[in-house]
Amino acid sequence: MSETQRVAPMAEREMKARAEVLDGKDELAAKRRDFILDTAPDHAADAAGVYLDGNSLGALPANVEARVVDVITREWGQLRIRSWDESGWWTAPERIGDRLAPLLGAAPGQVVVADSTSVNIFKALVAAVRIVQEDGDTERDEIVVDSTTFPTDGYIASSAARLTGCRLIPVAPADVPGVLGPRTAAVLLNHADYRSGRLHDLPGLTAAVHAVGALVVWDLCHTAGALPIGLDEHGVDLAVGCTYKYLNGGPGSPAYLYVRKEHQPRFDSPLPGWNSHVEPFGMRADYEPADDAVRGRVGTPDILSLLAFDAALDVWEGVSTAAVRAKSLALTDFFLECVAAYVPEGRVESITPVAHAERGSQIALRCPDAAAVMKLLIERGVVGDYRAPDVLRFGFTPLYVSFADAERAARVLADTLAEAPGGP
C-alpha cells in the first residue's frame, strides 16, 4: 500500500528538516547499525518501516545470531555437558546480572537473570514480607499494589498476599502514600505505566515506603534500558523486570531480580530451588541458601535465551543511560510535535504526561478507533501496538529509533487517521 499525502506540505518540509538536524547531532545514531532493522518482510511498505514496538519486543541485535549458533553448535553440540563448567553456563545468571547491573544503577553482586518477571515478582514480594516480619513486625500484614499496573503484577501480588496471610491493597499510584502505614509490609510498584507511559516517582515513592518501615519492590519492565534507574542510589529494596523490551534480549528472554546487598542475608525465597543452594552439587537433603544474590535463582538456567540476552547486552558498550534518556525525551517530544503538526486537533489525545519527569519512553495516543488504526498502521510499516480499549502505543528505543523515524511515523499516522473508520 503506498503512502498517501494528506499532511500539509509546508509542515512536512519543516519537520523533515528538523529531523535531519536532530539525527545529525545524535550521538547514539551509529548504534542503529548494531541492529537488524531495514530488512524487508512480507508486506510492501516495510522495506522502509518504522519499528516503534521496542517497548514490547526489542529489535534483533546483529550479533545475537552468531552467538546463539556458537552456543548451539560448539557449546552444546560438541562440548555438551562440559559447557556447564567450561563455557560458564552454570554461573551465567549472576555473570549476566552483573553485566546488566550498570543499566539499573546497581553495583555488582545484586542481580540474577532468571525466570519470568511474574515469577520474580512472587519471589521478591514474599521475601519482602518475610524480611519485614522477621524484624518482629508480624503486625505488618498489608501488601500495597498499584491498581493500574500491568495486570500480572496485581495477580501475583494477590497470590503472594494469600500465601503469606497478608491483605492486598490495590490503589492508584497517586494514592499510594495515603495508604502506607504501620501495617504496610511491602509495596509493589511499576516504574512506568504500560498503557499511558507515565513514569512514577521512584526516589520519592521509595522514600515514602521506607518512612513507614516497609519495603518496596519496583517493576522496571518499561524503563530499564530507556532511562537511568538508580537502584542503589535511591535505596530500592528489590526490583524485577524483563529483558525483551528496551534491553532487546529476544522473545521471552529471562527476566531479572535485584536484591539489595543488605537484604541478601535475609532473602528467604519462596522458590528455594537447587540453583539457590550454597552447594548445589553437594546434593544435600538440607537446604542452605547461597549467601549472595544467587539465592534468587531457582532451577536450571535457560541457556539459549540467556546467552542471546548476553550477546544483546554488547550493544550497550560505551553508552550512558543519561545519553539514552536525553535522546528518548527528545524523540518523544519531537514525535508529539509532529503529531500536533500533522493530525487535526481532537482526532487523538495523548495520555502520556507532557512533563519530562513523568514520562517514560513511549507515547500513548487515545482515539475511539484505535484497534482499526493500528492495524492499518502496521500494514503500512509503522509498527506500534494497540492496548484495549482505545490506546495506540508507540515505543521509542533510543538505540535504534531516529528522528526521521518519528517524523515518518507521525505522517503515516496522520494519513491513516484521515482514512480510518473513526476519522472525520
Added chain:
Amino acid sequence: MSETQRVAPMAEREMKARAEVLDGKDELAAKRRDFILDTAPDHAADAAGVYLDGNSLGALPANVEARVVDVITREWGQLRIRSWDESGWWTAPERIGDRLAPLLGAAPGQVVVADSTSVNIFKALVAAVRIVQEDGDTERDEIVVDSTTFPTDGYIASSAARLTGCRLIPVAPADVPGVLGPRTAAVLLNHADYRSGRLHDLPGLTAAVHAVGALVVWDLCHTAGALPIGLDEHGVDLAVGCTYKYLNGGPGSPAYLYVRKEHQPRFDSPLPGWNSHVEPFGMRADYEPADDAVRGRVGTPDILSLLAFDAALDVWEGVSTAAVRAKSLALTDFFLECVAAYVPEGRVESITPVAHAERGSQIALRCPDAAAVMKLLIERGVVGDYRAPDVLRFGFTPLYVSFADAERAARVLADTLAEAPGGP
C-alpha cells in the same frame, strides 16, 4: 591419551561381536543420524567418543540449529512483534505440550511447556493441596516427599508445605505407603532415582496415594523419553519434568507441567501470571484463569529455548516408547555384562537394580575413587558424570547410543579403573 589394552582379548572379541549383532538388529539405529555426535572437540580421544551423559544433557539434534536461526533471523529479526501471533509464539507452550504429550502417555490438552522443573513442582504441589482441601478435607495437612529424591524436589516441597500450612514428611520411597493416611494431602515422588537409576512403581504408588484420598505429583525428569510413562492410564494427578535430558531440548530448556483433565477446573495456581488468564490481552484487573491446561502457564514464554525444544521433538517421529524402553534395557543389560567381563570383581559395585521393572535408563557404579575415575574417563572421551560421594553415572539414551558405544565405554572404564589411584 591413547587407550591402553588391559581387558582380556578373548572377552573383548566376544563382547564386540555381540555388540555388532545387537546393533545390526537395532530398529532405532538410524535415529543416531538425527543427532550431532561424532564431531571432534578439543581433546584427542573424542573423535570416537561415547556420550553417556544424556541423562543430564541430551545431545544436539541435527535440526535444531536451522530452526533456531530461523526463529532469530526471520521470526524475531523481521517479523518482530508480529510473530507472537503469526509465528504462533503465544500458543507455543500448549502446542508443544501437545507434541510432548504422547511421550508421557497423555491425551492432548493437559501439558504446557514452561518455566523450570522447580517452579512447576511448586505450582503442582500447592495446587494439589488446594484441590484436596477444597473438597472440605482441611484436615489433610501433610505433604509426603521422597527423602532420597533430587534435592530440589525436597526444597520446593518444604516451601510449598510452609506456605500452605502443611507438615512435610520426608521418607524413603519404600516407606511411602506406610506414612499415607487420612491427613495426607499430596505426595511428591520422583519416577527414577537420579543417583541409583532405580525406577519407582508409578502405577502402584499412584494407586496407594489415591487409596487414602490424596493426590500425587510425579517428577519425570529421569524417565520421560526413556520409557513409557502412562500418565493418563495410571490416573496420575499432576506431573512435571525437564526437557533437556532424554528429550534433548538443550541446556536449561523449559520444563513441563501435566494437569490431569479432571483437575484442571480446580487447578488454583500459586503463580497466576497473566499468561494463565482466560483473556490475557484483556488486561483485566480481576484474575480469571483459563479453563484448561493453560492455567499452568505464568509469564511470557521463553521462545528461543522453547522452539529449540520444539525442533528437538522432531526426532521422535515414528518412534514408539515401547521400542525405546526395549533398547534401553538391552543397552543397560549389555553394559553391565561388559563391565562384569572387563572389570575385576569388587572394583566397582552397581547400585542400579538388576530387575528390569526397577531400572530406569542409567547405570550407577559405586567406587571409592569415583571422582578421579570420571575425570580420566572424560579425558578419554567416555562422558558420564560423577555424583558425590562415590557414584559414576552412565546414561543410555536409546535414540543415539549404540551397543558398540556400551562395549567401548566398559572397556575404557576397565582400563581407567586399573590405572586410577583407587585401583588394585
